[in-house]
Amino acid sequence: MKTGIAGQSSAGERHWQAIGQWFCFRALPAATGLLVTLLLVTISPARAAGELGEDGAGQMRWHDRVTGTYQAAITQQSSLDVRVAGMLAVVQLEQVFHNTTQSWQEGIYSFPLPEDAAVRRLEMQVGDRVVIGKVREREEAKVLYRQAKAAGKKASLVEQQRPNLFTNRIANIAPGEQVTVRLQYVQTARYNAGRFTLRIPTTLTARYIPGISRVLPEADAPALSAVGMQGEYPGWSLPTDEVPDAPAITPYLYPQAGSDSAPLNPLHLQVELDAGMPLAEVQALYHELSLARDGQRYRLHLAHGPAEMDRDVVLQWRPVTGAMPRAALFTEQLGEETFGLLMVLPPELAPQQANLPREVVFVVDVSGSMAGVSIQQAREALALALRQLRPGDRFNILAFDDNVRPLFASAVPATRHHLAQAGEFVRQLAAGGGTEMRPALERALASTAEEETPLLRQVIFITDGAVGNEQALFELIEQRLGRSRLFTVGIGSAPNHWFMQRAAQAGRGFSVQVGDVGEAAGAMTELFARIAAPLAADVRVEWPQAVEAWPERVPDLYRGQPLIQAVRFTDALPAGEVTVSAVLVGESWQTTMPVPAQPGNTRHEGVASVWARSKIAGLMALKSAGQPEEGIRTRVLEVALAHQLLSPYTSFVAIEERVSREPTTPLRSGAVPNTRPRGQGHQPYAYPNTATTGPAKAFMGCFALFIALLVHVMRRPEEDRV
Template identity: 50%
Template sequence: MPQHRRSMEVNVTGEPTMNLPRLYRTVSRDRQRFECLSWWLCFRCLPVLLMILLSLLLLSATAVRAESVAAGDVGSGQLLLTDQQGKVHTAMTQRSRVDMRISGMVAVVRLEQVFRNETEDWMEGVYAFPLPGSSAVRFMQMKLGERRIVGKIKEKEEARKSYQKALHAGKKASLVEQQRPNLFTTRVANVAPGEEVVVELEYVQTALYQDGRFSVRLPTTITPRYMPGIPGDELRSLTVLPTHGWAVPTDQVADAPAISPLQHADPGSDVQPHNPLEIYIELDAGMPLASVDSPYHQVILNRSGQLYTLQLAAGKTEMDRDFVLNWRPVAASAPAGALFTEQVDGEFYGLLMLVPPALQQPASLPPRELIFVIDTSGSMGGVSIRQARASLGRSLQLLRQQDRFNIIEFNSDYRMLFRRAQPATSHNLQLAGEFTRHLHASGGTEMLPVLRAALSAQDDVDELVTQPPLRQVVFITDGAVGNEEALFGEIVERIGASRLFTVGIGSAPNSWFMRKAADYGRGSYTSIGEETEVDATMSNLFKRLSTPAALDIDVTWPDTAEVWPQRVPDLYAGEPLHLLVKLGSELPDQPLIVSGRVGDSDWQTSLQWPAQQSEAAPRHAGVASLWARKKIEQLLGEKHRAEDPQSLRDKVLPIALRHQLLSPYTSYVAVEEAKARPSDAALESRPVPNSRPRGQSSQPYAYPRTATTATANIWLGSLLLLIAIFVRLCRQEGEHA
């Protein structure tokens, strides 16, 4: 059999070259056969090209509903959506107003959401929105012009049935549900064309105190969460309601559609906001203040005695970043502790805030091992990755020579700078700096494997070391994940002797998740909203890492007191003790004694209860709701310690119903008795989109794994495949000609 060989020549350097005349004759022959070269290419490549294009069409089909309409087709204040059939719809619009009253450490907040139907059809609007993770939502009403329908707290399934019955009957109704402690959904049914419906919520939250400064945070939008796992069936209740989320359920996040609201394709601005927000705040701190500021918004501040009032300088702002209000007491007036009380239904409730005495950093510290974990997933794109790199870079500068350290970066996978922690030598720090400078955002947010790796590395300890190092994990991320409960369980199981400190990054981080992760990891949480905050924030964090915590804290409560949390946590430098208590029908006569240990020193202090029981009622309304909210939070945390789900529900449901609080098992529903929509009028359901977090790069929301570059990877891979097939066909023609 004659063998086919390549027609080759050898040049003067001894390297083979293609016999060009032979190739030319081959191409010419095929050109004669198919009349021209283009026909030859079509004949050889068209079938493969058609298969690739068909595959791309199928892969892209699910993305249709997240595509934006051309900017020129959208008027000011108007949003257009494209459905699965390519039909363009005008969406419902939403604007909000916040009225906040702060007394001492307790903030009572009224949130007003105004929904307007810009379409010519009767509509149902679905709006997912964030609230502070510790907020206790305790009131809801729906306003229709001058009419007010006060919402009722009901068991979640019962509330859904009431809402769905009203929806089908043509009655106006509203339903508010909790999806996560910091993520809620409002539904408004049977909104007439051109009509506005107002949903008003009231919630209570506590001001946070850290490093000598009080603050309250108002989240306004949601960073798209990554949904790990294999796409599967949604965990459905008996009553199914459309969610309009871009994500599909997975085996790890069954409720993914409910926590993945659509967002505006283009970023808004404070001048022309997609979702306008107005803010009015009254602050009565109860002490002289050195400063009051809002770091991310321009505000107008007025003062009358100790009462401060604040509103936005421009009157409104885009809901694309957290609103934060800070106030710092005059140094001589900084509180060592405070007691706030409230009487509800004949019973007293109390809130204790106490700052342990400060201790100077000791001359010598035990050996320390720091593991820096940095999120480089797609949701960190834009400003966030720059903040994360700057935070990590500043952390490296703060390491001591006797420290050991390692860096783990993660997205769809993770990689370590070193196989195991290394000494903080100048050479290793130089390697770490180079590693940090080349970090970029892409891929998914597979947090479970990297968390497991960071907390498990403590098993790799040198057996010759007599004193094992104090192990501290610093986790830098925006927290944009949907499998929070699985991550909490992993922390509880693997934390051991390590400590987990979380650093929230970006304009709209998942603060609830990161604060709870730090609680389970016996560490602390801090956040960075702008790059200018990096130096001060990371320096304060390292101060906490380097200063002994306050340990063995004990409070002499009355015998009848019910205190939450039941286990008093260790406290780091600049952090307060924060406990909520139910006292019974009378306030104690004796002062409250608090004691503990800081370093090698014992300390003790006392706090007086209000002298008159009447003093408890007016000033600090909301303490009872905060106590019930904290009890529910602590009970729900038991699920990570093998608590039976039904038993857990039976404990939480009565508390939520008695205190009128939203929870995983309760919802608010308001229904107007009169029928509004004519029987022959159709009803459509539409999402009310959120604003994109400020500074974040655009995300491909229509894909289940949100923070990925899946679309680009598909197109690039297909192009490379097409080129490879084309080259292979050309080579075969050359071989067999």
């Protein structure tokens, strides 16, 4: 009997061991996979938004959070009227909002503008009625808008969330009604390597929001209200510890696919160009334009009617050989004050650094926002850059998304073997995951062990700049730059140009753009040619009288890069000369140009606005240097209110005095959709770091219960059955 019992007990042990193995190797992986799938679905607020309105061409819908149903959306179309004189462009952006729903609506539209745009006028039109907007302090403007909205008055509120990202709110749009909002701004054309370029963004690349969510949705409405986000912005992200204003820069409706044949957001464009000099070439890089010429004046418009707002509008013009002046001064009289904009071209010199060895660190963004054509452009740009390396150079590649993946542990010589390894690494790059830039920048800017080696250390950063924590990254670059120089390569149809330009400025470098695969070769060749050329260093400008100049200190200039400085004359415009000097390859260089006592034909509309915008940008850059924000805010407010400009601390508000909606009639808010940048792959779910922790806690709770049940079963005492 004992022997039988023992044998039966051994069989029971084997039976329970088999059950345990089945749980561990079959049931546990399957259950874990199922729970992970459920977690990904539940933490994805942008996934549902990404599915809205793709059931028909031009038919957009928004989700009514009260009824749980989908309603027709507010639609919008835009018109750009661009007038260029010299290097100054005065642009009028007209946005027409149409309420296709059966209820009163508040439209909320996020849109981009050039990072250097000086927004100086707002007007709202309803039927034949036109209301002129006023610049107010930001919080005051919000209060006025809320009061008008609650009272049933038509109102528009335009706010700057970033220097190149704005939000327009239009309250009390009646069913079937159209409301037109017009913004006027001034920007400067950029000059480089013999060409002027004017770039106007039209859509947004969704920005990655790093950090941990600070509050939970719905349940923590008071906490949301405390940070000014409750009911203000319908963004898909909550505030995080790194991006406290995340709801304001993450539109609720994820960018949708569009096309020129059936535009989701139609764009009308007309341009009048008077460069003030004979031109050899005028072109648009990403749109087909019709061109008419009258002497030196050109008129351009879209050749095939409205286009989809899914890529930047980029205009370029090239003066005929010898027509480009080496220096120019544009002036404007505003009241009793005179403002000036100076452009000086230092002479170009042949490359002098060809024999100096370099250490080049390539940092390439392979996050989800780079999916589609962008990752192809990045691979092509990186492959071309590798071909620019010379014997004696050292290099490394850092690919990043949620994590940083270096090709080598440290920089290696640019031998044929190492370049072959790099080529295979580049071919295998694929887009996915979040855009965690900080660890990649920290590693790229880390000091090398060979401090005594006289290498030119250059960091080439290839990205679309789709992040929300820009200010923290600028501060990191300035703090860690050391002897390195940072150059940015903007990728895609709608990159974050403000980030690209400002990061390069903080890194004492410059930025180039690759908007199409065909542009990669030219962009990378230009980048390395300019890197190899000598700098114009210790640049100084001396005026015949005291002026307030921005930027206050002119940076070193790379080959083909002009000196641009905006000034306010403290007295009447003086007669005399302005002197510009620099050091070129160890030699002193100097040039002068006359300053006329009267503006004459050099007078240009918008110079005063450019000066004010330059001063605001210069003041805001002081935050990276650690200056207190309160002092910066006071100085920015003084300039913005005096010149009636949009800024981080001021907003435009336009309110119609008549009541349109009875206050007792319900009013609903609906986000106006943006168009997905051309060529960008669809991103099926929101970025993981901004998801709330509720679903994660539920998953971990279920997983813990499962493990506890498994342990309980495994530890149950065996029952001997005789």
